[in-house]
Amino acid sequence: MKNPLRVKYFFLIGVFIFTSHSLLAQNCEQKLKLANKHYQEGKIELIIDLLKPCLAQKNLDKKQILEAFDLTSNAFYLMDSINQGAHYISSILNRNLTYKTSPERPYSFKNGLFEISQRPQIQFGLEIGLNLSSVHLDDVFNGVFDLNTAQTIGGINVDNLISEVKSEFGMSLKWIFTRKIRTRLELESGIGVQKINYNYLDNYRGQKTFISITDWQVPIMMNYRLPWLLDGNTFFIQLGTVLRVLNNWDQKQASGSILSLDDIRTHFNYDFALGIFLNVKTKYFIVRPRFTYSMGLSSRAEKLSWDQNIKYLYNSPSFVNYNNHFNHFSFSVALLKPKFK
C-alpha cells in the first residue's frame, strides 16, 4: 500500500511542477509583450521590475530571453544607468556573440553592444597549430676547441659536423586563457605542447638522421586590439615570451648506447614572440586564426667542463651539442569561448 501512495504523490508533485512551470512561462511571455508595449510608450521604468522575475527564473525560450535582456538593457541605458545596461549586454553576448538588435534602439545601447562585443572579459579554449622552425647554429661545442689547434675530429671539420638542418612541420596543441586588463589590452597565457621533427646530415657518421623535439610551452603574451575591423571582427597584435620546457631528449650514441642529454642540455628556454591574429565571431565561439614568429633567446647547451665536452663530443658529436637557437613560424587556429562581464 505504501509504494502506490508514494508513486501517487510523486505523480502529483510532477504534475504540479509541470503545470506551474507552464503557467510561469505563459505568464512571462505575456510580461514580455507588456514590456514591449511599455517600451513603445516610453514607460521604460516599468520594464525592469516586470521582466526581472522572468529572467531570474529563466521561464522564457532562448529568443525571448535575449529579447528580455535587450529590453532591460535599453531601459537602463535610457535611464542613464550605463553600468547596469552594460551588464545586461554582457548577458546577451554570453548567449549569442553575433546578436543583432533592432536599428531603432538608442545609439548608446547599440554602441554599447558593439563595444562590449569587442572586449570579452575572459576567453578560454583550444588552439591547434602548424609550426615551421629554422635552426640557427651559433657556435660549436661551447668553445671547447681552440680553433687554431683542434679544428678536426677524425679528419672531419668540427665546424661542419652537422649540416642541412631542416625541420618538418611540427604540430602544437595549446589550452589558452586570455583576460582583458584594459579596454584594448589583454593578457594571454596557457599551456601547450609542441612536437617537431628535425632532419639533418650528421657528417661525423656520414648519414642523414632526424631527431624529434617535444616542448612544453607556457606563453605569456600581451594582446593589443588594433583600431581596425574586418567585417565587424577585431584584429590584434601580440607580443611576449613563450617559456619552453624541453622533454628529455635522448640520443643514440656512436657506441650504440643511449645518451640522456639531461647532462648537456638545459631544459628551460624562452622565446621572444610576435603575433597577429583575427577574432572571428560566430554565434557561440570566437575562431582565432593567428600567425606567430618566435625567436629563441637562450641557449640550450649547458656550460660544460673541458672533460665533459671532450667526452660528449667524441661520443656523440651531433645536433644537440650545438648551441642552437630556434626560430619558429607558426600558424594556428584557436576556438575560444568568450565570457563577458
Place this chain on the structure above:
Amino acid sequence: MRLLNIFYPSFLSIIFLSSVLIGFPNLSLSISHNFKIYKEATRELIEIDTPLDNRIQGKIEKDFPLSWRSLYEKNNPLKSQLALQAYAEANKRSSSKQIITPTYNALYDAVKSILGDEFNHFPEHENIGISYLNRGDNGYFSLGNDGKLIFWEESKTLFRPREIENRFIFFWRGEKMKIIPSSIPNYQIIDLATEGQKTILYTGKGKFIQIDSETDQYIEIINSEIDFRRVKIFPSDEGWNIFSKNEWFQLTVISPDNIVWNKQLLNFDVGEIIESPAGFLILDAEGLYELNTDTGESLKQSFVFKGMPNKIVMDNLFKTLAIGYISGDISLFDLSNQRESAFLSGHNARISALSFDNNQRLFSASFDKTVGIWDLQNLDSFPIKFYDQSSFITHLYFDEKKQRLVIGEINGTIKYYDLNPEKLKYLLCQSSIEPLSREAWSKYVGDERPYLPYQCEIDALPQDLD
C-alpha cells in the same frame, strides 16, 4: 476508497492540464485585461489615423472643424487650402497671434505634405543620437553621439550643414608644446560647453580640449581623476565648473602651461544639475540640493515632490522651478517659498527635457514622443502639443529670438518648429496654393456663409523678434 485513491490524482492532473490548455484564465486575467484596453485604444487611434490625444479630439472637431478636416484630408492642395482657411478664420476670431494647436498642426501638416516629411529636419545624426544641441551665431550646433559636430547655418528658409573639422590642435603635454594637424571628429566628443570665445570639449577619460575660437588654438587638458563617461560642464567667471558623480571640479586655464584644478567632494551624487542664483541646483535620488559656489556649501532643499523627479529647469527670472517626473507630470514650484504652485498633467511617460521662455511658457518633452507648450498664465487651457516625433525626445532647445523650437530625438532626428505660424503660412503660399473652390467652400465651410476664400499673398518672410 481504493478507487478514490487511484482516480483522485488523475482527476487533479486532468484539472491542471486542462487549465494549462485553456490558458489558466484566472492567473493571467489582469494582464489580458490590460492588453484588451490597449488594443481597443489603439484601434480607435488607427480608425481616425492620427496620434492625437483622445481627450482633445472631440473638442478640436467641434471648435476647429476646418483644421480638423485639413488634418485628415489626404489630398493636396485641398489639405493646404483648408489649413490656410482655418488659419485665416482663427486670426479673424482672435487678434492674438498666439498659436492654437489644431490650427498650427493643420498648417504644419499641410507644409509637410507639400515640402516632404523632412522639410524641417537636420538629418546628419540619424540613427546615431544627439548629445548636444544649442544655438550658434546664425544657426545651431548639433553634436552626434559619434562625435560629429555640425553647424546648421540658416539661410532664409533653409539650413545648410557644415561639419566642423580639419582644425589644428594645440597640444600641451607637460612641458612640451606643439601644433599638429588634427580634426575634432577624430575625438569622441561627449559633451561641450561654450562661453564667449571659449569652447570646451570633453572627450572622455578625463581629457578636455579648450578651443579659442578667435585664435583657433586648442589646449588639451588631462585630469586622470575624472575618468568617467559623463561629466557636466558649466562656464564660470574664471573658467569651467565640471561635475562628475559626487565631485565638483573648478578648472581655470590661464595659459597652456598654467592650468589650475580645484576639486571638492559633494555629499550626494550629481543627477540633473542646473544653474541657480547661488550656484547650482542638483538633483539626486534623495532630493534637491543647492550648491553655493562662493562658500562651497550645499544645502538640501525642502521641496516636496509628487513622484520620482527626473528633470529640473528654472525660469530666467529665477522665480519658478519646474520638476519633471518619470510619470510624465510636472510640478511648478514657487522659489520664494519652495511650495508647489501648479501641477501639470499632460504627458504619459517620463519627462526628458524642459525649458522656459521669457514669455511665461514652459516647453516639455517626453518619452511619450510628444512636446507640450504650457501657457503658465492660463494653465486651464490644454497645452499646445506636437505629435510629429517618431522616437523618444531627448533634447529641446527654444530659440527666443527666432521663436523656434528645436527638438532632438533619441534616434538622432533633429527637427525644428517655427512657432510663428506666419512662417508656415509663408511656406504654403510660396507653393502657389489656390483659394478654396466654391464647391469645396460649400462642402467644408457651408453655404450659409458668403464665399470669401483666403487668398494667398506673398508677403516678405516674417522677421525675427529682436
